[in-house]
Structure formats: C-alpha cells, structure tokens
Amino acid sequence: MATVELLDVRKSFGAMQAVAGVSLRIAEGEFVALLGPSGCGKTTTLNLIAGFLEPTGGDIRFDGTSVARLPPHRRNIGVVFQSYALFPHMTVAQNVAFGLEMRKLPKPQVTERVRRALDIVHLGQMEDRNSRQLSGGQQQRVALARALVIEPAVLLLDEPLSNLDAALREQMRFEIREIQQRVGITTVFVTHDQSEAMAAADRLVVMDKGVIRQVGTAREIYETPVDPFVAGFIGQANLIAGTIDRVTGGQAQVVLEDGTRVVASCRPDAHAGQAVMLMVRPEDASVSAVAPPVTAPSATPPSGGNALSGTLLRASLLGATINLGVAVGERSLSVSVPRGTALPPVGSAVFVTWDPERALLFPA
C-alpha cells in the first residue's frame, strides 16, 4: 500500500501528446477512477504508473520515492487487464502463484497465500483448473487474485469489466469495490463507463485530451460539474446557449438563443453580457401541458417561470424512468420522469420546466 503521486506527468508519441501534464495525489488505500472518452489519455496514464511506458516529462512517486525510471518488474504493482491476460499454459493456482515465485517465497507460503487469495475472490475450488476452462467472470477474478496476492503498492485496473456481460458487470463492480475495501489497497481504475466509476471509486478523475478536467467524488462531479464536457460525460445534460442579462444574489437571468428568459444558479464571477451555456439534467426537468405562472421579466428578484415551450416528440420507458424527447425550436431536449407519471399525449404542445436551483451556467 502506498500513496501515489503524479507530478505534471507528460507522455508524447511523436507529435501526439497523449498525456499533457497530469498532476494527481492518490491517498493510501484510496480508490480512484480515471474516466474519460477513448483517447483521453486515461490508459496511457495507467501505463505510466505501471511502468509499461516511460514519461516524457514530470515525475511519478510511490510513497514519495520516484519510480519514473524503474522498469515495471521492480515497481511492486498489481495490474488487471481488460483481456485478463491469464497465462494460458498454467493452472489457476500457477497463475496466482507466479508473482510470489518471482519474489522467491518458500513453497509452503506460496501455497497458503494462493489459497487465501482465491478464497477472497470466491474461487477456492478452482485451483487446478486450466485458466482457459473458466468463464469470463471467473477469469476476471483469477486476474484480480493474481494481482492482489503479491500485496502490491498499488493495484491498477485497466477496463477490467468491459469484456463481461451486463449483469455480471453490474455485480463485479460492487464486488471489486468490496474486495478493495477489505484489502485496503490503493487502487487506480481506468474506465470509460461513468456508472462503473461512480459505483466503485472514492474519487473520480475526469480526463479529456490528455488533461484532467475535474477531480472529485461522484456527487461533487455530478452536481457541480466544472464545464459542459464534464456535465455531458458524467450523466446526461441538456445544454442551451444564452447570454446573461442580469445577476442578482447568486442567480442570473439568462436570455436564451430563441429569446426566452430563464433563471439559473451562477458562479460568483458571472456578469451581465457574458455568453453562457445553460445546463439542465434530464431528471431535473419536467413536462407539463399548461404554462407555469410567469412573473414579469422585470420583477426583482426574478423567480420561477423557467419554461420552454415545445412539442413532445417521444416517450420511451427505460425501466424505472420514462425518457421524453421534447422539440424546442431547433433543438431536442431530454427529460426524464419517474415511471407512472401522467403525461400529455405524444405530439401535443408542452412546456419544459425546471427548478432554477437545479440549472447551472457555464461560461461558453
């Protein structure tokens, strides 16, 4: 177990900057998820921590000691790959024992620790199976046991659930979290799946184009994303361009593209005349057939009345929620309401409304 520090880490492949200055401190025993679209640099960052790649700049430290120039086999890391990468010519027990043999542990100890590691991942009876005879989920667990058994300074998980089917993936993300908690190991988890990251990690690191966009708990990032990218990547977001007309007490009156006036929470540095993006999450909006009461635009302080008129295009039941598509002018807004909500018929004129507290403004 160790703290992991990335200090302005950079990695270029020719002219392409895959990681363009990433700084991050991961506490001992913390579970951090690197999250972002493909090509954002998250896997490169993981490979740099593992030592599979050498940084072109910056430093990587485990417990304050630089490891940036150490080859992977001298770093004391555990890695679980997306493809599991089990040794196909070895049994389950031999796979798990490999790292312990490299550490020259006496045989009885190896046997004992392999057994314990397999128990942790609920594969106690599988020791002598060939790794190729296991299901995807079982292979995943063997890979996890193999990485954990050496008690590495840091556990690195590279999209470990992407090859599993949906149901198993759901189960494994909580299981990985539970095992990580039990062992208390510093863990870096790379994924492009936001719900996976939110379910498993203490903190999320949202990356894009080789840089960190935001670091925080799932709740912080979901409720107060720093920019439209993060807002759109973690959860869904309706984004509408507009201009701030007036700022009053933490709230701004915004004139949207189509001339509609709405009210939204804003940052302290927001000012009149600023071009902004209004963000409303689908589940924070609702749809009604009648216009809500509107106070005069000149009223001080402005309140309520956030409503855009449009046409209900579709209503799709997604299980617990119904997703609605509403055409407002040229754009289509997404609204999510609980199952069983009474709805106007599809095709009718509706108003999309939301609580100003729930709407955020980003500088455009």
Added chain:
Amino acid sequence: MITAAMRRCLGAYAALVCLLAVLPVLIIVIESFTASDYVVFPPSGFSVKWYVESLQREEFLDSALLSLWVAVIASVVATALGTLVALALVRFRFPGRRVLQSLFMAPLSVPGIIFGLALLQFLASWGVARDMTAVIVGHVIIALPFAIRFVTVALIGMVANVELAAQSLGASPWVVFRRVTLPLIRPGVVASLVFAFILSFDDVAVSLFLATPGTMTLPVRIYVYIDQNYDPLITAVSAIVVMVAFLALGAIERTLGIGRLFGLR
C-alpha cells in the same frame, strides 16, 4: 450456397489433386521393392535387396549421416535466429521495420540454384573453404524466412498482454521470455525446427554448389549417382529420404497439426 452434391465434388477434386501430388513419389517407393536389377514399374517380384544394398554402400551412409547433422544444426540455428528476428519485428515498432520484414522474406523469391551459385561466389571471394559449415550457412539462409514466418504467426497468436502481466508480477525480461513467451510460442518454434530440418535434408540446389567430395549431402549423392547409373538402388535410397521427411511431417501433425504450421487454423 454449397449443396451436398457440390461438397462431394469439391471433396473428390481435392482428393484428386492430393493423389496427383503424391503419386509420382509413391511410384518410386513401390519400384524400390523390385526384385529386378533395373528400374521398372510395376515392379517385378518383391524384394528388399536394394534396401540391404543401399545400407551397405558406405558413401550413401556417410552422406545420410552428414545430411542428418547438417539438417539438425541448420534447423536449430535457423530457428534460434528466426525467433530473435520475429520477436524484434512483432514486439518493437521501429523505423524500417516493414522494409526489414520484406527483406527477411526475400530469399523465398530467389531460385535455389541461383542462390547456391551466389553463395559459392561469395564464399570464394572471401576465401572461405567449401565445407560442412558452408553447407549449413546456405541451409540456414534458405530456412530462415520460414522460421521467421512460423514464430511470427505464433507471436501474433499469443494472448494479449500476458508478457506485461508477467512483468508487473515481478518477472525480469529474461524470465518473461523463459516462463511465458517461449512456452506460448512453442508450436511455432517446433514447426520451424521440423520444417527447417526438412528443407535442409531435402535441399539439392544449394548443396550442389557447396558440396565437395567429402561433404556430399544425401540428395547431392543421389543426384550424382543418377547421373552415372540408373538402378533400383537409387529408388531405395530415395524411398528412405521420403520416409524421413514423412516422419518429420508426422511429428508436426502429432504436436500441432500441419494446418497450424501454415496458419490455416
């Protein structure tokens, strides 16, 4: 749509092609059991006397033994070199990689007889004597493209990231190769050994130029013998060579299957 009838036709056609390829060799083998003193088909009578005779001819035994040694050494050297080249070409990205890849396959496009002549000239200009080493060098060069090919196919077929996984678990590069890479590419390595052995053991074109009376491989000995005599002795010797090659192929089939050798499976 392939109907059952079409499938039967295709099967028959494939069988016919196989038969055509094997038939001439089969005829030699059948002829070798003749009791007559001249080569004839069908053989008149049955006898193994030509086999007995061939095993008593010292020059053939010496040549066979030499061929065996040359083939063993050439196949081991070609496979070792081929494995190193394949590792470099598959595992590393470096400028000129594609060019090298084609260059290593180039000997395939040179007719053996021209290559033999070229090698003879080359060795002569360097003042190197024609001896067993020269023959081995020649055979290593003709077998190398195949060795590289087989090991490359095996490397590409390896499960992704197992080498990185081994590294992360604390294995140094050499241990990774010994404990993970080598066991996983073994089918390719075995294929390379066997195929290089057959290539070397059967080669006439290159050996013809490099052979001296003291270093005459078996195929060259057969060639020289036919030039002067034509009796059933040579069919018996030929049959023995065919059987050695056959046994070698059988060994591949047993260990990994002929199809895999050519990347068909």
